[in-house]
Amino acid sequence: MFVDQSAPAGSTTPDFRQLAEAIVHTVAYVDVFDYPLTAAEVHRYLKGVAAPAGAVLDALANQQLVPRRLARQGEYYMLPGREEIAAIRQQRAARAAQLWPLALAYGRQIARLPFVRMVAITGSLAVNNVVKEADVDYLVVTETGRVWLTRAMTILLVRLAARRGVVLCPNYFLAAHALAFDNRSLYAAHELVQMVPLSGADVYAQLRQANRWTEQFLPNAQGYPTPMPTSPLPGDDRAARRLAERLLRTPAGEHLERWEMTRKITKFTRQSGDRGAAEAAFCADWCKGHFDDHGARAMAAFSQRVETLEQRREP
Numbered sequence: 001m002f003v004d005q006s007a008p009a010g011s012t013t014p015d016f017r018q019l020a021e022a023i024v025h026t027v028a029y030v031d032v033f034d035y036p037l038t039a040a041e042v043h044r045y046l047k048g049v050a051a052p053a054g055a056v057l058d059a060l061a062n063q064q065l066v067p068r069r070l071a072r073q074g075e076y077y078m079l080p081g082r083e084e085i086a087a088i089r090q091q092r093a094a095r096a097a098q099l100w101p102l103a104l105a106y107g108r109q110i111a112r113l114p115f116v117r118m119v120a121i122t123g124s125l126a127v128n129n130v131v132k133e134a135d136v137d138y139l140v141v142t143e144t145g146r147v148w149l150t151r152a153m154t155i156l157l158v159r160l161a162a163r164r165g166v167v168l169c170p171n172y173f174l175a176a177h178a179l180a181f182d183n184r185s186l187y188a189a190h191e192l193v194q195m196v197p198l199s200g201a202d203v204y205a206q207l208r209q210a211n212r213w214t215e216q217f218l219p220n221a222q223g224y225p226t227p228m229p230t231s232p233l234p235g236d237d238r239a240a241r242r243l244a245e246r247l248l249r250t251p252a253g254e255h256l257e258r259w260e261m262t263r264k265i266t267k268f269t270r271q272s273g274d275r276g277a278a279e280a281a282f283c284a285d286w287c288k289g290h291f292d293d294h295g296a297r298a299m300a301a302f303s304q305r306v307e308t309l310e311q312r313r314e315p
Contacts, residue, residue, distance in 0.1 A: 013055045020065045022049035023056065027070055027077055028305040029186065032298050034085045035129050036076035043220055045193075047186065050219035069309075079305070089129065096128035102166050103136040104198065106157065110138060110170065111199035112237050113153050114244040115146040117176050118200025118207070123169075126194045126225070135167035139195060141203050144175045144285070148261040149248065151287055171289040176203065178285035179210040186302070187295040189214040193221035199231060 014022070026047045030037055037045065043056040059065055060077065070077050073086035103121055111119045123137030124130050142150040151173050158168045181188055192214055197204040208214075214221065233241070247253070265282045272280040272291060279290040 013051055014049050016059060016062065016064075019049060019051055019055060019059045020062070020069070022047050022051075023059055023065065024069050024309065025306060027079060028309060029190075029302050031079050031082060031085070031305060032301040033124075033129055034088050035127065036073065036078040036082070036085050036089055038075050039077070042077060044225075045190070045218055046220050048217060048219070079309075092124075092130050093128045095132070095134070096125055096130040099125060099130055099134070099136065106136065106161055106166065106168055107138060107198040108231070109157055110140060110154055112233060112241060113150060113157070114241055114248055115143040115150045116154075116199075116241075117141045117143060118197060118203035120195040120197040120204065122172070122191055122195045126196050133167075135169040137172075138168065138170040139172040139174070140170055141174050141176055141179070141200060141207070143245075144177045146248075146257060147173050147175050147285060147287060148264060149253065149257045151264075152260050173287040175285040176206075179203075179207045181211055182281070183279065183295065184213050185295060185299060186217045187298050189217040189221075191295075193218055194225050196226055197224070199233070 013019075023042055023046065026042055026045055027037060029047060030045070039057055039060055040053070042060065043051070043053045046056065060070075066072050066077065067080070069080070071080045071083055072078075073083045076086045076089065078085055103125055107119050107121060110116060118139075118141035120126075120139045121136065122139050124134055125136055140150065140154060151170070154170050154173075158170065161168045181192065192207075192211055232238075248256075261284060264287070268280065268282050268287070268289065271277075272282075275291055277291040277293055279288070279293045279295055281288040
């Protein structure tokens with residue numbers, strides 16, 4: 001796990017009480033996902049407080065924090081009474097290791113499609129917290145004006161993968177000029193800083209810059225979450241993609257984009273209304289197929305944990 005060992009520029013080391021509270025809330029949030037953290041991860045995902053790694057390590061070594069308010073199992077930190085999730089994390093990491101080669105291979109195939117400008121792995125695989133029968137979530141950035149045509153081509157690849165027993169879920173498409181997330185929450189901040197870009201390093205940098213609001217929630221989460229670099233397309237692939245894009249930058253291509261957009265927005269809007277899916281959103285510039293409202297449920301569960309922790313501290 002890549003961690004910037006220094007605090008963000010302009011920050012000062014918080015006092016122990018403030019830092020301890022931030023650490024407890026950081027661990028409480030990931031407890032929602034049965035996911036204990038290493039010390040380096042506590043530093044990277046420290047909630048709402050900028051601090052150097054050394055200060056976080058010192059706080060975790062303070063007995064007022066561990067074992068008084070947090071538990072430790074091996075290299076992992078978790079809420080008291082939740083020591084069993086250390087083994088759960090290791091089991092899920094083993095599943096993730098089996099899934100990564102397929103996720104990388106299909107992610108790079110998506111990157112070869114016309115109009116694709118960035119592909120990133122998101123969700124549980126991005127943090128190696130894969131449950132049984134998990135799918136592979138992708139965020140895809142496209143050329144402006146080609147979100148829906150690109151999505152249609154990607155879904156063809158999804159169906160081919162399904163025939164081989166691989167479940168791909170490219171559930172978030174964004175146009176290159178619409179990189180700023182409209183949902184600004186702790187959940188959305190985690191999803192963004194945890195994603196693992198596979199292609200389009202320059203667009204990934206633009207995505208992070210367009211969403212500097214994440215620093216309010218996770219100020220230490222700078223740079224890539226892992227040392228895995230993005231890989232450019234080989235020359236032959238770039239040439240083939242440029243040719244395909246030239247053929248689709250025509251009146252016929254425009255017509256296909258509008259047709260696909262109209263029919264899918266109509267269908268998905270009806271589905272999201274039937275399900276009461278507040279987090280799903282569709283327009284010319286994005287297709288956010290988050291029908292299950294994971295973010296709202298995660299934030300509700302986090303709030304419950306914080307409330308329980310506060311009640312336990314009351315005399």
